[in-house]
Amino acid sequence: MSWKDFFTSESTDTGRIRDRLRLALGLATLVMLVLSWPLWIDRGAFPRVPFVAGFPELKGSLTFIPFAVLLAAVGLSTAGIAWKSSMAIGIGTLLVLILGDQHRFQPWTYQFLMIGILLVSLPPDRALLYARWWFAALYFYSGLSKLDVSFCNELGNLFLVTAVRPLGLEPAEWPAAGRMAAILAMPLWEIGVAIALIVPRTRRMGLAAALVLHTALLWILGPWGLRHSTIVLVWNVAMMVEIAIVFGPNFSCSTRADAATRRELWLGRPAQFLFWIAVILPLCERKGWFDAWPGHALYASHVERTEVFLHEAQWDELTPDLRAHLQDPGQDSWRRFDLTAWSREARGVPIYPQGRACNGLAEAIAARYRGRLLIKVVQWGPADRWTGRRSRVECLGFKAIQRQGNGYRLNSHPAG
Template structure:
């Protein structure tokens, strides 16, 4: 007869297998709906994290992508904690890291989360691994909520969601009293914080699970086909959370959350946990702009830096044909030529079917890549708007004209801002 410890161990191993299969299925689905992003495409500039990678040929992307797909297939049929499954998950993590290093645009929030989960399944595929997965999930909810506690979200960006709700109820958001609008806006960050808190408190974890399902179901409705009609990647990521939480927070679980298992960590597991602990803490630095928004789980905040790119009318024939340019002049006729606004966000959505990476570092690098194709280095200018002040929503604004001015602006960043040579003319 099996002992209680053996039964619990078998149950944990089964949960790990199910979780790894669910991550595999979700990764495959998200790769399919954003497949252009992961290929060596030349329709949108690719900005590696390191300058030494700018000369990487396109076939390397195909090799890494093949490695990711192959590892997913193996993991689906032989998931961790099996030795062969852990090896396949390791190949997946290495190849996905390689793809991301070749293009900062690929550091999607879901890709970052799956890399962290893969690390746990490789290094600590046992009771400790499940605990760390729970902590990771709670941190995503908590940091996402904190990122929305700012003026821009509460007064402006939340109106995107509230407008959909108003349409569902047959009303107009403009007709809602200001107090009602503000209270409704606060529901989004406070709801995420409540879910995180309930998932931490063991007696209320089941309530937290149901609350998380309600939250993700609501988000799917708001951004789905009957709401804001956002990309499939956003919808699938929310679907992943629904399945993941069902696995991580089963109906019967009596283990304590977060303190007892840390005392029981073996030395190897303690060392393996350092990257996860780092990932849990790093979002704190994003509040000061020292760490990127997406790996800090700051989504839909409305606070991010903004970069406006404008092209002079007489050089627009030299830029990519699919680049979305406004037909309306900005009203400035410097050099006796009108300027046209370029929508980088729409360009990313139309060509790669994924939102553009939010950091100004990346967007300025894309602007610099566009400038390489212009016959006149002064045919482009960018206007940089800082992240909003959390209390007032204020931004500072600066405009830079010409390729050299943009490149000088890019020199302040530590990470690479040069496009891969497969893009260069």
């Protein structure tokens, strides 16, 4: 496939369109893997909280091996060299690495896993059809997750201020109704994009609206706005390319039933089952039965929160990596420790937002000092959609943090 073929959108050859998607997905994933390399290699600076207690993983310099295998597999599949086998190896390696550390389950790694499984397991036309449903579900659930009081009062307001302040506008001076309408425009836009992409007659309009959405996100999250990580910007650019590939040309599912197609359909049935489970489960995210990121609750304010506080009596005993992320002191003797800033500096990505994963990080900090550290953890449950109220649990000391971790359905204790 030539570069001219890659950028030509009039072709209805589903195999060629699938190859374009594979190339775009692979290139973006390679870039994000390289940018997030501290996430995959053990340098001893950041604790690991596996999905399964006791999950084995290589340590130290040996962790270069699975990461190198992952990069090689994704690179070969992107280049089209035995791409199905290479992508299958990449998916398997990535899945093992994620099981060994919940913080590796970033939204973009989840997307690579799901779309990669579709590309490997299904005929081109069906893989592209399911990929369309995947992107539509992502936009729909992302918008739905923001339709609540907490988004309007918190992150939505921050997004609005960041977006319009360079234009000389100040939302605080607007009427309350106008400011609320501007904040809700983003989640409603996302839901509108999802619906428009599903309906054939409005698909081009939906594609254009999606491109506008990601352009706005780049404006808000970029270096001239909230200055989020480069990985976030790369993912948004990659999404623009991928949806242009998937929703640009018209194609239809073939009804032919030759031996190769029947074999691919048979092999793809588990992938189809997994796909529909992944599309349905986000409905359970607000109930706490499914995690926020795989539930496409992206930049949502209602998700669980964890606050870690360290007592002033032991600040001087803290290692430099911990001391660097203590917030300014308040009126009492406790200072908040910024888990997200710690993760961004040590691993280049934000922390996994679930309470259990953050509880595991707090337990690891306490264990570093053999339980002698004066540490306090406050766990806030998901915010109510209409009132914004959250449940609150406070744990004081190492043993209390461990007991809190025992109450989660999935593992919340750090490795080792």
